[in-house]
Amino acid sequence: MGWRGILGFEYGIVQAPLGPDISGPELVAAVANAGGLGLLRAPDWESPDYLRELIRKTRTLTDKPFGVGVVLAFPHKENIKAILDEKVAVLQISWGECSQELLLEARRAGVKVVLQVGSFEEAKRAVDAGVDAIIVQGLEAGGHVIGQEGLIALLPRVVDLVGDQDIPVIAAGGIVDARGYVAGLALGAQGVCLGTRFVATSESYAHPTYKRKLIEADQTEYTNVFGRARWPGAPHRVLQTPFFNQWRSLPLHENEANQPVIGRSTIHGVEKEIRQFAGTVPNLTTTGDIESMALYAGEGVGLIEEILPAGEVVRGLVEGAQHLIHNKFSGA
Known part of the structure; x- marks a missing residue:
């Protein structure tokens, strides 16, 4: 896949759903406008009307597709209903199992379901369920980490598990620059998901x-x-x-x-x-x-040295990956 897109997005770069409300409409729209997949974070309690407002505000800032992340460990049924009703591009879920009922409802709404996993066993259940993509989170990740394995060992196993099935695998955990992006690609991923790097952007809602x-x-x-x-x-x-x-x-x-x-x-x-x-x-x-x-x-x-606009982060990842692939690893 190189630095090309996943799930219909221009680039294989995902901005994690930073919570509880760090990835707001401004950050998500900036990532989307730059060609990446930006993810809002749903509230950790049922608040469908507020979530609809977040989605609609984001749509005033971008005409590009984006998604919403939901933590299944918290109340979520009404929030997910709002997401599907609004027909966002992607529903990203974590800390829970993806049911067949949810997958069917999402497909009826035209929404792709991306499950974040932290173990090979979770990945196997995700593949068996038929999710649209899998984010493999290594122990290196910031925030709440569901697994116990490092990314460099876990990711290739999940890639091999998926095989030739049309389920993109996305690497997450400790990735902040183009070198991490290319490393994820080398391990078989089709994209990367970054959290900390996007917290440290102009548009993030972090203090x-x-x-x-x-x-x-x-x-x-x-x-x-x-x-x-x-x-x-x-x-x-x-x-x-x-x-x-x-x-x-x-x-x-x-x-x-x-x-x-x-x-x-x-x-x-x-x-x-x-x-x-x-x-x-x-x-x-x-x-x-x-x-x-x-x-x-x-x-x-430790590799983050300055606060940057989110669009500049996306462009830096893409251009840096292009440079590494063409100039260092192409054999030319």
């Missing part, structure tokens, strides 16, 4: 302090310190901030439920308190002790 820390930091850790009460059994990769390093050995019986409030935020239109050790990532509305909040990031964060 400026969060973006600054992504530029300054180069160390991450896979942990379960944040959000234990709200989402148990959901480990994640975060920046090693001074706050995290102080509390990295938080006793297992502790969680955010009885902790002090360290900030406030408006998330998908709902005002929320943020308690210490909550899994809430700071957005533009967040106030309080930002550096003590969950700052999700993948292992490739």
Whole structure:
């Protein structure tokens, strides 16, 4: 596939559904306008009317197709109904099984279903179900990570599993630049999915302090310190901030439920308190002790040196991949 598209998009570049509301209409539209697949993030609670507004606002900013990501671990039936009613191009789902009923409903609506997996077993179930594409997430990824395997070992196994079936495989986890893009292609993927790199863009809804820390930091850790009460059994990769390093050995019986409030935020239109050790990532509305909040990031964060427009990130990935493939690996 080289640097060509997947699922009808111009390029094989996917902007992950950054949550809970970091990938808003502005970011998604910018990625779509540059030829990539941008993904909104559905609220982690039923809010179909609000989600319709997000989709429709995005359509005022781009005439290109885009998608919406849904975490199946949270209430989602009405949200998915809204997505299918709006006939977005792609429904991306994670942290759950893709049912035949959902696939049939999506196909009737003309919506492609992309499932994110973190293990070979999950990938096999996805192939058997007949999803339209699979995102293979390695342990290197930022945010909530469902699997335990590194991308370089897991990805080729899934590619071999898919074989000649028409199910594109998309690599995710620690990819931030053209070298990672080409590496994913070399391992058999037809595209790449980036999260942290798109958090660090002009259009992302992340708090400026969060973006600054992504530029300054180069160390991450896979942990379960944040959000234990709200989402148990959901480990994640975060920046090693001074706050995290102080509390990295938080006793297992502790969680955010009885902790002090360290900030406030408006998330998908709902005002929320943020308690210490909550899994809430700071957005533009967040106030309080930002550096003590969950700052999700993948292992490739040390390669991010500046905040860029999302379209420039997409173009840099494509042009860089073209250069590497033509000038370093073509044998010319």
